[in-house]
Amino acid sequence: MFEQLGLIGCGLMGGSFALALKRAGLVRRVVGYSKSPSTTERARQLGVIDIEAPSALLAVSGADLVLLAVPVAAIESTLKAIRHLIDPNMLIMDVGSSKRDVVDAARRVLKQDVGVFVPCHPIAGREVSGVDNADAGLYGGRQIILTPIDRTLTTKLDKARALWQALGCEVIEMSPEAHDAAFAAVSHLPHLVAFALMNSITGQADGQSYLSMAGPGFRDFSRIAASDPQMWRDVLIANREEIGRQVEHFHRALEELQHLIATGQTDELERLINRASHARANWRVSPSAR
Amino acid sequence: MFEQLGLIGCGLMGGSFALALKRAGLVRRVVGYSKSPSTTERARQLGVIDIEAPSALLAVSGADLVLLAVPVAAIESTLKAIRHLIDPNMLIMDVGSSKRDVVDAARRVLKQDVGVFVPCHPIAGREVSGVDNADAGLYGGRQIILTPIDRTLTTKLDKARALWQALGCEVIEMSPEAHDAAFAAVSHLPHLVAFALMNSITGQADGQSYLSMAGPGFRDFSRIAASDPQMWRDVLIANREEIGRQVEHFHRALEELQHLIATGQTDELERLINRASHARANWRVSPSAR
Structure with a gap:
């Protein structure tokens, strides 16, 4: 008390x-x-x-x-x-x-x-x-x-x-260091990516028309893009080193998939999507929130 | 009938x-x-x-x-x-x-x-x-x-x-062409990004530990990563040209944010996050689903 x-x-x-x-x-x-x-x-x-x-x-x-x-x-x-x-x-x-x-x-x-x-x-x-x-x-x-x-x-x-x-x-x-590394990966990078994706779409001539057709998948994916700009500005800058590392990891993972798509390597592409899908399907938000 | x-x-x-x-x-x-x-x-x-x-x-x-x-x-x-x-x-x-x-x-x-x-x-x-x-x-x-x-x-x-x-x-x-351009932006790219993000995290030595700390924002953002791998393999390859264009748009938007973070340009960073946040806050899933 x-x-x-x-x-x-x-x-x-x-x-x-x-x-x-x-x-x-x-x-x-x-x-x-x-x-x-x-x-x-x-x-x-x-x-x-x-x-x-x-x-x-x-x-x-x-x-x-x-x-x-x-x-x-x-x-x-x-x-x-x-x-x-x-x-x-x-x-x-x-x-x-x-x-x-x-x-x-x-x-x-x-x-x-x-x-x-x-x-x-x-x-x-x-x-x-x-x-x-x-x-x-x-x-x-x-x-x-x-x-x-x-x-x-x-x-x-x-x-x-x-x-x-x-x-x-x-x-x-x-430790503060372990915290910042973990949250760069599972929170700060996803926010950064969601902001980038919204700006990527709205920056295109047909962006508003595209958005009018977006469905429930987009709704959930982009939800965090609506987060408080001032707070996220500060977090992204405060943790910029770890976020920079996570952006590099993410770039590599995206480029790998994009390369398989562009070259039509269906088996390897399915294997990598499968890995992502399994990892997500087996994941649950923290035990205390179950 | x-x-x-x-x-x-x-x-x-x-x-x-x-x-x-x-x-x-x-x-x-x-x-x-x-x-x-x-x-x-x-x-x-x-x-x-x-x-x-x-x-x-x-x-x-x-x-x-x-x-x-x-x-x-x-x-x-x-x-x-x-x-x-x-x-x-x-x-x-x-x-x-x-x-x-x-x-x-x-x-x-x-x-x-x-x-x-x-x-x-x-x-x-x-x-x-x-x-x-x-x-x-x-x-x-x-x-x-x-x-x-x-x-x-x-x-x-x-x-x-x-x-x-x-x-x-x-x-x-x-038209089929307009459809494929729009869905590359609001559906295919988000799925690709969600797959890449899951693989980016699970590919790191501490990935499982990071995932155990992820919260509700990550839950919603990554939900579509659990989608059917075979179906998405086919969609990504079928629409690879438009998806390639959307990946480029997205890369540029992400790099722009990342540059502002790395160089500590707080005002411009906040302006761009603000744009994303407003766009998302004002968006609603298709009128028929309201």
Whole structure:
């Protein structure tokens, strides 16, 4: 049970966290801050937060739990804004989709206090954003990746783990580097590819006509292309090295298929499609979400 | 109302068509043939067909409606097998995902009789195949593309249009060439990309571990990778020229994004993601499926 959550960033991710914590009876009050005052006000009107803070620093004041639910590119400036009120009794977490850059920023800004910070990435999200879409059930049944570093305090890590488990999450721990490699492959590259595919079609003279004939397969494939542009801009740049590696892997796999198609090598083409089809047919979204 | 449907290919597409026709009371009996005798037998057991035919030719005998629900690569040999029993009272249709190669095959085999053949592509399907998954509702609310050629008889085209409309489809007509260009963009390329992405991940040493962390975005994006390998092998090869063009468009769009990421051009990157996100957010699957 926490006395006070200091919520910095009252969007979809932050707002849903506050609502989930409240629903689980794990927090007494939520003090929230968003860059846009109208978002902060809306969060209070919706009951997502109890008190509006006029600054990130004041949202942290008196908190024993702090969630940084801001774009990954804003983590460093946010930590700078709050560092004077960080104390050893706090647990600070983020929800960013890339972790090495977040950890690097935390080391730079928090220095010897970095142990209170537990880097988190909940594998949850939607194609809509904003506090109006905040949902107490967003995290339930989802995986959450914690990426502690050598200086992370065991007590803070234990507390973070227990908290997410209490929200119904399956908690996984790994290094920030392993996290970024995995998510470049299964999340960041698919988003990049989906953005590229939409732009590839709409950039053609007949693109709109083509789109009018697209069916349910296209609908599901392209769904993630509607994701929040600012958030994805930041994630793609933050994790650009791993994403570059994944783009190369993908290029090779696509070129291999394209070569077999162009040269009419039906047997080998079927073998490779078969491999993809089997891999996908045997895959299931994380066990906790079953 | 048709007296007898000659169904060649009793899989998902063919079986669903037979069931839909029966449910709508549009056919008196269905005579079916599949390459595998066990499939034909299963189709009869399930009530998808009424009579098992021992050959494609005998499935056509006495039919006033014939559906070729075989892979596009098998259209030519199937037409050859049945041409001696084709008569002017028949309406013959296919359900292939590529149309230029199908039309070419029909011209070659049927010659002066090609007018009874109406090339069709229903924008419907599932990631499971086989007669056990046949579903009378598969086509309802979906688009169907008819790609008549100059020699297609108006009476046959009218009959085909009325038939699909009676099954609840929205009927669209265009040339085989326009069809193949559009579906290379919105269906064939996405499938190719999804296959490549699965193979790209599973081909890496940590691929299985990466997959275990994939979330709902990946689930939807990769769903079409589980599609039927034989069918997609044939479609990709049949429409390879248009697909080659779409791969080039896509390569350029991906490289443009990748360049902006690698060089940290945040504003331009956000602008391009924004374009993709808006295009996708404003898109809806065909009006008839709303």
